[in-house]
Amino acid sequence: MKRPTIKDVAREAGCSVSTVSIVVNDRGYVSKETRERVMKVVKELGYHATRSARGLASKTSGNIGFILRDDHFSQAEPFYTRVFLGAEFAARDRNFYVLLATVGRQFSERKDLPRFLLERNVDGIIIAGKVSPRFIDQVERFGIPIVLIDFEVRRKRYASILIDNKAGAHLAVDHLLACGHKSIAFVGGDILHPSLAERLEGYREKLQEHHITVQDRWIDIQEPDSRIANGAHAMARLLQQHPRPSAVFAANDAMAIGCIQQILQNGLNIPGDIAVAGFDDIEMSSLMQPRLTTLRVFKEELGRQAVETLVDMIKNGDTMLVTKHLPVELKVRESSCAKVSADEHDVSQHSTT
Amino acid sequence: MKRPTIKDVAREAGCSVSTVSIVVNDRGYVSKETRERVMKVVKELGYHATRSARGLASKTSGNIGFILRDDHFSQAEPFYTRVFLGAEFAARDRNFYVLLATVGRQFSERKDLPRFLLERNVDGIIIAGKVSPRFIDQVERFGIPIVLIDFEVRRKRYASILIDNKAGAHLAVDHLLACGHKSIAFVGGDILHPSLAERLEGYREKLQEHHITVQDRWIDIQEPDSRIANGAHAMARLLQQHPRPSAVFAANDAMAIGCIQQILQNGLNIPGDIAVAGFDDIEMSSLMQPRLTTLRVFKEELGRQAVETLVDMIKNGDTMLVTKHLPVELKVRESSCAKVSADEHDVSQHSTT
DNA sequence: CTGAAAGCGCTAACAA
DNA sequence: TTGTTAGCGCTTTCAG
Numbered sequence: 204m205k206r207p208t209i210k211d212v213a214r215e216a217g218c219s220v221s222t223v224s225i226v227v228n229d230r231g232y233v234s235k236e237t238r239e240r241v242m243k244v245v246k247e248l249g250y251h252a253t254r255s256a257r258g259l260a261s262k263t264s265g266n267i268g269f270i271l272r273d274d275h276f277s278q279a280e281p282f283y284t285r286v287f288l289g290a291e292f293a294a295r296d297r298n299f300y301v302l303l304a305t306v307g308r309q310f311s312e313r314k315d316l317p318r319f320l321l322e323r324n325v326d327g328i329i330i331a332g333k334v335s336p337r338f339i340d341q342v343e344r345f346g347i348p349i350v351l352i353d354f355e356v357r358r359k360r361y362a363s364i365l366i367d368n369k370a371g372a373h374l375a376v377d378h379l380l381a382c383g384h385k386s387i388a389f390v391g392g393d394i395l396h397p398s399l400a401e402r403l404e405g406y407r408e409k410l411q412e413h414h415i416t417v418q419d420r421w422i423d424i425q426e427p428d429s430r431i432a433n434g435a436h437a438m439a440r441l442l443q444q445h446p447r448p449s450a451v452f453a454a455n456d457a458m459a460i461g462c463i464q465q466i467l468q469n470g471l472n473i474p475g476d477i478a479v480a481g482f483d484d485i486e487m488s489s490l491m492q493p494r495l496t497t498l499r500v501f502k503e504e505l506g507r508q509a510v511e512t513l514v515d516m517i518k519n520g521d522t523m524l525v526t527k528h529l530p531v532e533l534k535v536r537e538s539s540c541a542k543v544s545a546d547e548h549d550v551s552q553h554s555t556t
Numbered sequence: 557m558k559r560p561t562i563k564d565v566a567r568e569a570g571c572s573v574s575t576v577s578i579v580v581n582d583r584g585y586v587s588k589e590t591r592e593r594v595m596k597v598v599k600e601l602g603y604h605a606t607r608s609a610r611g612l613a614s615k616t617s618g619n620i621g622f623i624l625r626d627d628h629f630s631q632a633e634p635f636y637t638r639v640f641l642g643a644e645f646a647a648r649d650r651n652f653y654v655l656l657a658t659v660g661r662q663f664s665e666r667k668d669l670p671r672f673l674l675e676r677n678v679d680g681i682i683i684a685g686k687v688s689p690r691f692i693d694q695v696e697r698f699g700i701p702i703v704l705i706d707f708e709v710r711r712k713r714y715a716s717i718l719i720d721n722k723a724g725a726h727l728a729v730d731h732l733l734a735c736g737h738k739s740i741a742f743v744g745g746d747i748l749h750p751s752l753a754e755r756l757e758g759y760r761e762k763l764q765e766h767h768i769t770v771q772d773r774w775i776d777i778q779e780p781d782s783r784i785a786n787g788a789h790a791m792a793r794l795l796q797q798h799p800r801p802s803a804v805f806a807a808n809d810a811m812a813i814g815c816i817q818q819i820l821q822n823g824l825n826i827p828g829d830i831a832v833a834g835f836d837d838i839e840m841s842s843l844m845q846p847r848l849t850t851l852r853v854f855k856e857e858l859g860r861q862a863v864e865t866l867v868d869m870i871k872n873g874d875t876m877l878v879t880k881h882l883p884v885e886l887k888v889r890e891s892s893c894a895k896v897s898a899d900e901h902d903v904s905q906h907s908t909t
Numbered sequence: 910c911t912g913a914a915a916g917c918g919c920t921a922a923c924a925a
Numbered sequence: 926t927t928g929t930t931a932g933c934g935c936t937t938t939c940a941g
Contacts, residue, residue, distance in 0.1 A: 206676075208934055219912040224936060232910055254675035255611030256934035259917045264608065265677075266653075284641065291656055300619075300672065302653045303644055319653065322607035323559075324618075490843035561918055572928045577920060585926055609918035612933045 207248040216244040227252060266300045267513060268317060268325035270342075273305040275332050281485045282502060286331050286352060289506025297514045299326075310338035320345050327513045330354065331506075333396045348516035350509045355397045362516065362524045364508045368398050368482075371498040371531040372405025375452050375480045378496070378533060380413060382540045384450035384478060390437045390462060391454030392426030399429065399454045402482055406452055421448050429454055434461020442469055449477060450539070456481035456488045456497055463495070463538065478539040482531075489536065496539035499532040560601040569597040580605060619653045620866060621670060621678035623695075626658040628685050634838045635855060639684050639705060642859025650867045652679075663691035673698050680866045683707065684859075686749045701869035703862045708750045715869065715877045717861045721751050721835075724851040724884040725758025728805050728833045731849070731886060733766060735893050737803035737831060740768075743790045743815060744807030745779030752782065752807045755835055759805055774801050782807055787814020795822055802830060803892070809834035809841045809850055816848070816891065831892040835884075842889065849892035852885040 209227075213220045218237060225231040226241040227250075233241075244250070258264050269290055275283045287303070294301045302325060304317030319325045320342065328342055331352040339356060342349060351363040379387050389406050391399050403424065410417050423440055426433035434453060438461060441448060453459035459481030466477050473479060473493050481488060484499035508527055515521050562580075566573045571590060578584040579594040580603075586594075597603070611617050622643055628636045640656070647654045655678060657670030672678045673695065681695055684705040692709060695702060704716035732740050742759050744752050756777065763770050776793055779786035787806060791814060794801060806812035812834030819830050826832060826846050834841060837852035861880055868874050 209936095210934080220935080221913080221937075222911060225911090228936085234910060237911080251674035253612075253934060254672075254677040255608045255617065256917095257936075258608030259606075259612050259919085260934075260936040262917075262936095265675075284637070288637065295656070295658075298671070300655045300677075303648070305648075318651070319607075321604035322618075324607040324653075486839065487843060490840060492845060562920095563918080573919080574921080574929080575927060578927090581920085587926060590927080606918060609933095610920075612935085613918075613920040615920095615933075 207250045209250070209252065212241065212244050212248060212250050215248065216241045262323075263326050264324050265298070266302050266319065266325045267294055267510065268319050268328045269301050269303050270317060270328060270330045270334070271303070271305050272332055272334055273307055276303075276305045281487070282483055282500075283331055285502035286506040286509075289503030290329060290510050291506070292503065293507040293510035297510065299510070299514065301510075306334055306338055308335075310335040310341070316341060327517045329506075329509045329513060331509075333393075348513055348521075350513045350516070352505050352509050353398055360524050360526075362512055363526050364505050364512065365526065365528050366398060366500050366505070367528040367530050368401035369405035369408070371482060371500075371533075372402045372452070373409045374531070374533040375482070375496075375498060376406055376409035378535060379450045379452065379478060379480060379539065380409075382450070382474075382478060385415065386418075386421065386446065386448040387450045387452055388421040388423065388441050388448035389452050389454070390434060390441070390458050391422075391424045392429035392433045392437070392458060394424040394454075396429075402454050420444060426458075429458050431457045431461040431464070434458030435465040436461070438462040438465035442466070442471075447477075450474075451477060451479050453479065453481045456483040456485045456495060459495055459497065459538075460487065460491065463491075463493070474537065474539050480539050484534055489534075493537035496536045497534055499534050501529060501531075504529060560603045562603070562605065565594065565597050565601060565603050568601065569594045615676075616679050617677050618651070619655050619672065619678045620647055620863065621672050621681045622654050622656050623670060623681060623683045623687070624656070624658050625685055625687055626660055629656075629658045634840070635836055635853075636684055638855035639859040639862075642856030643682060643863050644859070645856065646860040646863035650863065652863070652867065654863075659687055659691055661688075663688040663694070669694060680870045682859075682862045682866060684862075686746075701866055701874075703866045703869070705858050705862050706751055713877050713879075715865055716879050717858050717865065718879065718881050719751060719853050719858070720881040720883050721754035722758035722761070724835060724853075724886075725755045725805070726762045727884070727886040728835070728849075728851060729759055729762035731888060732803045732805065732831060732833060732892060733762075735803070735827075735831060738768065739771075739774065739799065739801040740803045740805055741774040741776065741794050741801035742805050742807070743787060743794070743811050744775075744777045745782035745786045745790070745811060747777040747807075749782075755807050773797060779811075782811050784810045784814040784817070787811030788818040789814070791815040791818035795819070795824075800830075803827075804830060804832050806832065806834045809836040809838045809848060812848055812850065812891075813840065813844065816844075816846070827890070827892050833892050837887055842887075846890035849889045850887055852887050854882055854884075857882060 209220050209223050212223045223241055225233050226238050254265060269287060271283055291301050302319045327348040329350050333354050336356050349361055351361045353366055355363060389403055391403055394400055407417050423437040426437055451462050453462055459479055462479050463473060466473055471477055481495050481497040484497045488495040488497050512525055562573045562576050565576045575586060576594055578586050579591050607618060622640060624636055644654050655672045680701040682703050686707050689709050702714055704714045706719055708716060742756055744756055747753055760770050776790040779790055804815050806815055812832055815832050816826060819826055824830055834848050834850040837850045841848040841850050865878055
């Protein structure tokens with residue numbers, strides 16, 4: 204048996220299709236009696252509107268596009284995978300579906316635009332992480348709301364969900380200072396990424412606040428990319444320095460892990476000889492040996508907030524460009540302080556933003 | 557400026573809309589000249605068909621529904637998250653989008669059906685993991701292809717992508733026997749799950765093959781659920797046994813990890829006093845201490861194969877019910893054999909199916 | 910408050 | 926090989 208259409212409902216309820224439409228979408232005015240009569244028939248027939256018909260008539264898709272750089276997705280990179288799952292959750296709560304697409308590192312042609320944009324198959328777009336600004340320009344031309352996650356563009360403002368990177372860097376450096384370290388190095392790759400730049404900036408600020416000279420030779424931001432291997436490379440260079448730093452603050456956990464590998468490989472002790480702190484709190488960080496001190500970023504929450512913000516823009520036609528900074532949390536573990544208790548939760552500290 | 561429609565293209569190209577439709581969808585016969593003329597206009601105008609219009613006219617959505625039990629998704633459970641990502645990958649290659657939905661453990665009402673089914677917004681369905689058979693019945697009534705992942709129903713056949721659980725269990729038990737263990741226990745929860753039942757069955761078969769009596773008191777399948785905590789509970793009971801087993805094969809890594817926690821907590825040594833092997837190779841297994849010997853399941857591949865199979869069914873109207881068993885791989889690590897080299901890859905073994 | 914009617918943009922017979 | 930013509934099922938003015 205075929206599925207009932209809106210016409211069937213109208214006929215059974217003895218009213219017009221437009222009335223049924225109004226009732227099932229709960230807009231406009233309908234008398235209580237009519238509404239109930241229609242609802243009853245809807246129940247009986249098991250009627251449910253077909254998405255593509257609604258879409259064609261109303262020019263909405265009920266979908267949200269989630270765009271990620273391919274290298275962030277394909278290696279099943281733990282950070283953005285979490286953000287994506289957070290978005291999935293929130294979308295389901297708001298009755299949207301999430302369509303996923305990836306872009307190349309350097310966006311080249313209109314050919315590379317996600318299919319869902321060309322097909323008009325999304326009502327709004329979330330872009331997670333750093334992508335080519337030219338790409339964002341192209342996306343903008345489709346005239347649908349956009350929310351950025353963990354990324355900003357210089358010349359233009361977008362609604363965006365950001366990490367409180369500076370506050371996090373302050374917490375990390377404060378902690379290392381509290382552990383008695385005076386010579387704290389910074390390791391970062393792809394420093395053009397606004398988030399990583401902010402972490403470096405926060406590091407600088409905090410040292411200055413404590414009247415400690417920022418030493419350029421202890422700031423290693425040569426690596427093009429913030430992956431584990433590159434953390435190891437940077438650390439190798441830092442170990443050449445005389446005197447060498449007694450602590451390292453890495454721009455993210457991946458690089459911090461690379462640093463740790465390099466330090467251990469050189470027969471040095473952690474945190475005895477060198478203390479290490481990272482940023483992100485990816486899953487691996489709490490499972491490795493020694494467990495990594497880091498700043499916990501609430502990844503699912505980033506995705507969730509982005510969806511909430513986007514849905515508000517879609518539904519209310521909000522034109523206000525919201526910017527939210529999500530606080531981070533310092534997780535002190537063995538890589539930074541010998542004396543840390545097993546219960547890491549005792550020493551958590553929230554950023555205050 | 558408004559986006560061009562198929563009519564605009566037809567007008568510019570001096571032909572009818574149906575010709576344009578045929579060209580852009582690459583079906584039916586069109587003269588080379590006409591085709592090229594149309595393509596040229598398509599390029600110039602930057603035309604791209606709107607998904608919902610195509611959907612309404614052709615009764616296809618271009619989407620695949622992926623259904624997961626809520627407790628498998630919400631805790632961001634690592635196993636199914638991977639399977640889902642694998643499906644995402646494959647879908648993108650085949651020009652489909654994946655819509656995600658979850659079902660409660662016990663499906664109750666038509667109300668609980670995924671919205672994308674009611675809205676006719678998917679062309680096929682993937683169901684991952686164990687769900688209520690009544691739920692599958694309901695899904696079937698929508699008359700679209702279904703592929704099951706890691707699950708079977710007794711009374712009916714479905715296309716399905718399965719794990720070669722028996723072969724895996726054989727490898728595990730063989731390995732433990734080779735390490736000199738004669739008294740090998742089995743720990744499992746939710747043994748009604750076909751996959752877990754097969755692992756137990758494989759364990760039994762292999763012991764019998766070696767003329768070792770299968771001892772019921774060393775088979776602990778009381779726990780309702782195969783989570784870490786329950787692994788610990790089961791292990792606690794096994795440690796009461798006299799004599800106690802010298803090795804444990806757990807139905808999955810989560811329970812194996814619980815076993816390890818319990819063993820260490822009792823001041824025993826791994827693998828000295830008791831060896832442990834798991835199944836799944838979740839990420840945590842290679843990061844913990846001691847690293848867990850387990851059977852690697854190719855989770856992304858499960859998702860990918862499901863999509864490929866499903867898309868074939870959707871496109872070719874294949875009615876053949878394919879069943880694929882994906883091989884697993886034994887990863888020997890410290891939890892089972894003291895003498896294992898750091899390079900675990902040297903001791904991998906594939907199941908032969 | 911309710912109904913009639915005009916599409917939304919595309920596909921798929923069916924003719925020509 | 927190409928064109929004509931019905932819809933697909935719903936939303937949305939616009940009258941009444």
